[in-house]
Amino acid sequence: MTSTEQHKGQETAFAVNAKGYYGKFGGAYIPEMLHPNVEELQQNYLQIIHQADFQEEFQNLLKNYVGRPTPLYYATRLSEKYKTNIYLKREDLCHTGAHKVNNTIGQILLAKRLGKHKIVAETGAGQHGVATATVCALMGLECIVYMGEIDIQRQAPNVARMKMLGAEVRPATSGSKTLKDATNEALRHWINNPVDTHYIIGSVVGPHPYPDMVARFQSIISEEIRSQLLEKTGKENPDYVIACVGGGSNAAGAFYHFLDELDVKLIAAEAGGHGIHSGMSAATTFLGKPGVLHGSKSILMQTEDGQVVEPQSISAGLDYPGIGPLHAHLWDSGRAKFYAITDEESIEAGFELTKLEGIIPAIESAHALSVLKYLNAEANETVVVNLSGRGDKDLATYMKYL
Template identity: 50%
Template sequence: MENTFEHDLPDDKGYFGEYGGSYIPEELQLVMDQITASYSECRKDPEFRAELARLYKHFVGRPSPIFHAQNLSEKYGADIYLKREDLNHTGAHKINHCLGEALLAKRMGKKKLIAETGAGQHGVALATAAALVGLKCDIYMGEVDIAKEHPNVVKMRILGANVIPVTHGRKTLKEAVDAAFAAYLSDPVNQLYAIGSVVGPHPFPMMVRDFQSIIGNEAREQFQEMTGQLPDNLVACVGGGSNAMGLFSAFLQDEQVALHGVEPAGHTLQTPGEHAATLTLGEPGVMHGFKSYMLKDDQGEPQEVYSVASGLDYPAVGPQHSYLKDLGRAEYGTVDDDEAIAAFFELSRSEGIIPAIESSHAIAYAIKLAQKGVKGSILVNLSGRGDKDIDFVVEHYGKDYDIESLL
């Protein structure tokens, strides 16, 4: 299925209501304007779209299927379905936009792709896309996440990417973004910063959303073929928010379809720095070149954040999510570490599917909705698989789930 790339927002300045925009130095804005112009040409170019569709089908393995999680459904009394982005080549939804960004960079004559990564899924996907189109690739990753997500670090290096450890601050995703931005500013002419979510200055929230909308476009058609109707509830985890926007985008006009974004409550929502629930507890602010909800410290700077899921610990969120929150079109709830890990094992042992810890937040929230008696079907975006998390989960939670003998 080909993406339509047709959406009402953002406006010409990159705003979703009051959120988004481009808060960057003037010299970088000139480069960003070139990216916007090039992307505007590509999204209308039949050859670009055909090449992307070909790669989605024959390289990624799209369309990803929808699976009725029957055992989970029977246990919790609600029809729970999974959009299986974990079955994509590279193991997550990230390959959807990485291929688009790599093709755009190639067309623009760039020599290198650079990016940040938290859980490593964006890094693996971008390294894969860079190898495919013949570009160099630098991936900035916090030292904490390098240790935590070792399998993905190895994959990136096998694929030829240069993985650059980030050693300041909490040494996680926010710091990796800081470092990647600094590297990009050093040479924006020969490099393209392939942002890993629906965040950053315009056009990236729009561009990543457009590439990820293949998820929602497929899901809308598939679900109606399976059930004869639209899903009643959509559920997706939200860090920056790309997998959620990818799913939500095809259903925004369907008011009868409830949209649920799931943020990480981490250790606790009561203590700053121990969660990353941006939409739940944040307020509007500007960071990394765009305006959105963000978590702030006492000085108004980005607050330290935490989640057991490395891909979710970011102190801001995509501007379109902020817009949907203010409109009341989407609801944003939270799941803590323990709930996410419990869902990780629940899905593994009830359906034979090992999810990424990020995706486990969405599974946990779907279970919560079912337990509360939410009406109708629940479609969860299973954004990634858990291969990358197995060593970490066994080390830290194995004893609680009777697998200590494997340590």
């Protein structure tokens, strides 16, 4: 474990600018054939999502279909162990088992208002694929999900769910056969089907406006944290918010309403894999440098000549060689502190939560839980960990360590 403390900079506002940048990161670096699709979104997304009828339908579905608000649970035994006050934001209790559905509900409503009747998506751990297939079934839209061939093997329960929901799951067989490659295939599909298809990106990555749009849909997480903390403790702001970061949508949602609250420490847990210097890691902020991946400028793992380095993580949802541009800006400015959590540490944290609180977390979420041992939080401080998903999909992996 190491923390990136070397990148301290001038604190600034952290909202995206008109050109889609967070500081020096973001933008829309796309093939000419994608310009009409992306420009249509750029010109319409804010107007559509702020319409009263959109918000009414969105909020209704979040409440009555997704099951929001999700609980903010005071973890008594975990708090006793770490001698501080630990709250878990229970995104694992969302319909479909993770935070991903907050975004897919928003994007499917946007797609319908743009006149699209086919959906394409990518997925790593399968949670975004399941959430996309779910909302397509709900709305009666055709759904194609690209998933790395390796991820299809290690996330079989989610593949079965997607198929049962009526989605076609297409394997990505190039490169590392994981999330990066699934994203490549989904982008190619969108280029070839620009008129009738909307691409539901699952994280705060991709060309503008996707990072901002996904963060806005996920911001319900931090909105609820503030109101729930106020009710439970008398103050809206915690001392720490911890979330795992692959592309970073759950972290963007958990951080969103605290970005300019500088008394709130933002903590991101990346996938350290077998160790930062092992050659088998996905700790982007430790191993990466600025570059362009999947349509935006960010921090990514790459060789000296700019070829993307294959990531490695026990967690399919964190097995990505970059981070979203918002997170790159938070890292570069020093606003957020990043930790690299190894595969072994995440498994240990997953078992710890299970045995202390009776909650089996997704291995992605277990990376965030593993940071607790490094915090040294005070007894009177408040720590919120975003429990982004449940561990049903990872039981086969957990069982190997029993």
